[in-house]
Amino acid sequence: MIISVDLITSNIWTVILIITPILYFIYYRKFRIFIYDQPKKVTKGKISRGKCPPSYPNGWFWLIDSCNLTPGGVRFINHCGRDVVVFRGHNGKPYVLEAYCAHMGGNLGVGGRVRDINCIECPFHGWVYDGETGTCVFSDGENRIPRRVDTFEYADLERCTPCSSSNSKSMEYLQKVAENQEIKLKTYECRELNGSIFAWYHADEILRHKPLYELIDIQDEITRNTMEVRGESINYVNCHVQEIPENGSDVRHFDFLHESILDSISFVKFKWTPSAERATNPNLRQIMAHSNPSAHAYKMHLFDKFLTEDNVRYINVICLDCSIRFFNKYEIFLFNTTGFQIGPSIVYLFLWSPYFKLTLFHTLTPLEKFHQRVVHRIITSTWMPYWLSAAMLMGEVKQLYADMKIWNKKIFTEKLNYNTKNYADKCLHSYRNWYAQFYEGCYEREAKSLSW
Numbered sequence: 196m197i198i199s200v201d202l203i204t205s206n207i208w209t210v211i212l213i214i215t216p217i218l219y220f221i222y223y224r225k226f227r228i229f230i231y232d233q234p235k236k237v238t239k240g241k242i243s244r245g246k247c248p249p250s251y252p253n254g255w256f257w258l259i260d261s262c263n264l265t266p267g268g269v270r271f272i273n274h275c276g277r278d279v280v281v282f283r284g285h286n287g288k289p290y291v292l293e294a295y296c297a298h299m300g301g302n303l304g305v306g307g308r309v310r311d312i313n314c315i316e317c318p319f320h321g322w323v324y325d326g327e328t329g330t331c332v333f334s335d336g337e338n339r340i341p342r343r344v345d346t347f348e349y350a351d352l353e354r355c356t357p358c359s360s361s362n363s364k365s366m367e368y369l370q371k372v373a374e375n376q377e378i379k380l381k382t383y384e385c386r387e388l389n390g391s392i393f394a395w396y397h398a399d400e401i402l403r404h405k406p407l408y409e410l411i412d413i414q415d416e417i418t419r420n421t422m423e424v425r426g427e428s429i430n431y432v433n434c435h436v437q438e439i440p441e442n443g444s445d446v447r448h449f450d451f452l453h454e455s456i457l458d459s460i461s462f463v464k465f466k467w468t469p470s471a472e473r474a475t476n477p478n479l480r481q482i483m484a485h486s487n488p489s490a491h492a493y494k495m496h497l498f499d500k501f502l503t504e505d506n507v508r509y510i511n512v513i514c515l516d517c518s519i520r521f522f523n524k525y526e527i528f529l530f531n532t533t534g535f536q537i538g539p540s541i542v543y544l545f546l547w548s549p550y551f552k553l554t555l556f557h558t559l560t561p562l563e564k565f566h567q568r569v570v571h572r573i574i575t576s577t578w579m580p581y582w583l584s585a586a587m588l589m590g591e592v593k594q595l596y597a598d599m600k601i602w603n604k605k606i607f608t609e610k611l612n613y614n615t616k617n618y619a620d621k622c623l624h625s626y627r628n629w630y631a632q633f634y635e636g637c638y639e640r641e642a643k644s645l646s647w
Contacts, residue, residue, distance in 0.1 A: 226581035229426030231592055245606035247435045249637035250564040251276040252630075253397040254538035255410050257558035257570065260391050264289060269315065271304025274562045275396050276641060279383060280304035282326065284313035290326030291383040291394045297331060298322045310334060329380040346373040388412045389556055390424060390572070393541075398636035408509040411501050411535065411543055413554065417574055420552050425584035427572040428592045434602040436561045437630055439569060440536055442598055443513045444471035444626035447619035452597040456519070456590075466518045466526060471622045473629055474502055474510035474535075483514045483533070490531045493547045497533050501543075511536045511629055539633040551576055555591065571595070 258272055258281050269282040271294055278294040280303040290313060294304050301307075301319030310316045311334045313326040322342070323334050332339040347369040350358045357366045384395040384404055395406045417423070432439060442448070449467035456463055472482055480498060485491040494514070502510065513534035518526045530548035537543070542557035554574040562568050571591055575584045611627070613620040 226426075226585045228424065229581070229585035229588060231426070231428040231588065233428075233430045242433070242604065243606065244435055244565055246609040247607040248437065248631070248634050249641050250436060251396070251561055251641065252436065252539040252633035252637060253399075253402075253407075253635060254540055254633055255386070255393045255395055255406070255408075256540050257560050258291065258385070258392045258394050261387055262390070264392065267309045269304060269307050269309065271302060274560050274568075276561075276644070277396065278302075278304075279394065280307060280315065281385070281392060281394075282307070282309055282315050284309060284326055286312050288313065288326075289385055289387055289392045290315075291385045292324060292326065292329050293381040295380075296320075296322055296324075297378045297380060311339075314339075324380055327382070329382040331378045331380075341377040343375050343377055345371055346376065346378070348372050386410055389414065391558065398640035408506045408538060410541060411537060413543060413556070413574075416497075416500070416545075417554070421577050422552065422554065422574050423577050425573050425575050425579075425581065426588050427570055428588055428595070430569045430571075430592070430595060430599070431562075432567045432569055432599055432602050433565055434567065434605065435565060435607045436539065436559065436567055438602050438605070438607070439559055439567060439598075440539065440542060441623075441626055441630065443534060443536060443542065444511060444622045445619075446471060446622050448598075449515075452601070453594050455593075455597075462522050464520050464523075466520045468516040468518075469513065470515075470618075471511065471513045471626065473625060474507040474512050479512060483512065485514075485516075485531055487528075487531070489549075490547045493545070494531070494533045497535075497545055501535060506537065509538055509632075511626060539630065551579060553587065569595070 256275050258279075259270055264270060264281065264283045266283050266285050266287055269280065272279050272281055279291050280294045281289060281291045283289050292303065292315070294302055296303060296317040296319060298317065298320055301317045303315050303317055303324070306318030307315050308318070310323055314323050314332065314334055315326060316323045323332055324330065325332050325334075325339060330339075331342040331344075333342055334340075349368060350356060350370050355368060357368050358370045381403070384406055386393050386395075386409070388410060389412065393410060395403070397403055397407075446469040449469055453467060454464045456465060470482065472479055476482065480495065483494060483498075485494055513532070513536070515532040515534065517529045517532070519529055520526050528549070530546045530553075532544050532546050534542060534544045540559040542555075544555040544557070546553040546555070553576070556572040556574065558570045558572075560568040560570075571588070573584060573588045573591070575587070611624075613624050615621055615624060
């Protein structure tokens with residue numbers, strides 16, 4: 196039997212035409228939005244961390260990615276020492292309230308449902324709360340009438356002793372403390388930007404609806420540079436919340452933890468040249484100036500766009516040059532990073548390179564005392580191959596794991612010894628003084644409301 200060459204060629208091309216789209220589909224699904232979720236989760240453990248500041252500072256904190264909260268969606272969130280419900284109204288707007296119904300303590304975030312545009316209904320007895328005000332209402336869609344109730348509380352809940360006014364024939368343990376009054380749940384300021392939903396938490400009730408600063412919206416910058424989100428890493432760390440963002444201002448640690456590109460190759464290493472300053476420094480632009488005209492122009496553009504009189508007090512700025520060194524002799528400049536840490540938990544890193552532009556968006560969420568969730572979202576030029584952006588994200592994860600080995604086993608260090616003639620220690624000293632502003636009132640709140 197003789198098979199013609201044309202037939203074989205035709206069959207080969209048929210197989211190629213069938214397999215290629217399948218392979219590309221698998222590749223696209225895997226790398227278009229690449230997610231690394233730390234496979235080995237850690238718990239807060241039993242390591243003593245020393246005497247520490249409060250565990251939950253004041254500021255904006257990540258709640259949930261926008262794509263995971265569709266209209267009518269409801270989620271229970273437990274972190275930052277608070278239990279809240281976040282839901283998206285049928286108007287598309289997210290709302291954040293304290294999680295427990297004022298009637299009998301039902302959890303609105305577990306089984307609750309969105310009603311009448313922007314209200315949430317308790318799954319236990321159907322009490323309804325307005326997402327804007329937190330007021331318990333009777334609602335028929337357009338009209339909302341505040342529910343008025345009497346309020347009772349135990350005279351002595353722990354010992355369950357009767358009220359002092361009770362007689363021996365009719366023991367009363369609940370006493371009326373208010374009557375015919377409207378009731379409200381706490382509401383929290385929230386913002387939706389950069390693909391996520393954030394809540395503003397502050398220990399001072401007066402400032403619960405008065406954020407001291409706003410988050411940076413980088414969407415215009417993404418559009419301007421023709422970039423897109425390519426994925427994110429999700430990691431879990433055991434340490435005090437401050438240890439992680441402090442890392443950016445610890446300019447000396449790069450030489451010890453972040454030289455390695457691949458553990459198996461010792462002759463090719465990273466070389467880092469970092470600096471860190473408060474955004475309030477009047478000489479910031481001179482200190483952060485870059486020798487490359489294009490990198491300098493991009494950095495000054497970022498300063499002009501994102502640093503304002505209203506937010507500079509709450510921003511710490513980092514600058515980081517990265518080169519690749521071969522055999523400790525030859526160097527190739529790779530990129531310069533301009534970073535803005537705004538508040539206690541959000542970091543934006545803008546990378547400029549002769550070869551590409553890249554942005555990393557970091558969020559830090561305290562799940563509980565000494566247990567942190569760290570997310571790095573990568574945003575790259577649209578032309579970049581999907582596999583390459585995934586490889587860059589994993590490179591970031593490798594550097595993060597080097598830090599985690601330290602964070603997971605260290606103490607906070609209450610008493611610090613600095614050589615203030617040394618720039619690296621000056622940065623650390625300045626950073627700890629800057630970060631301390633986010634703890635105002637937190638000790639009192641945690642002592643009052645939390646037990647470990």
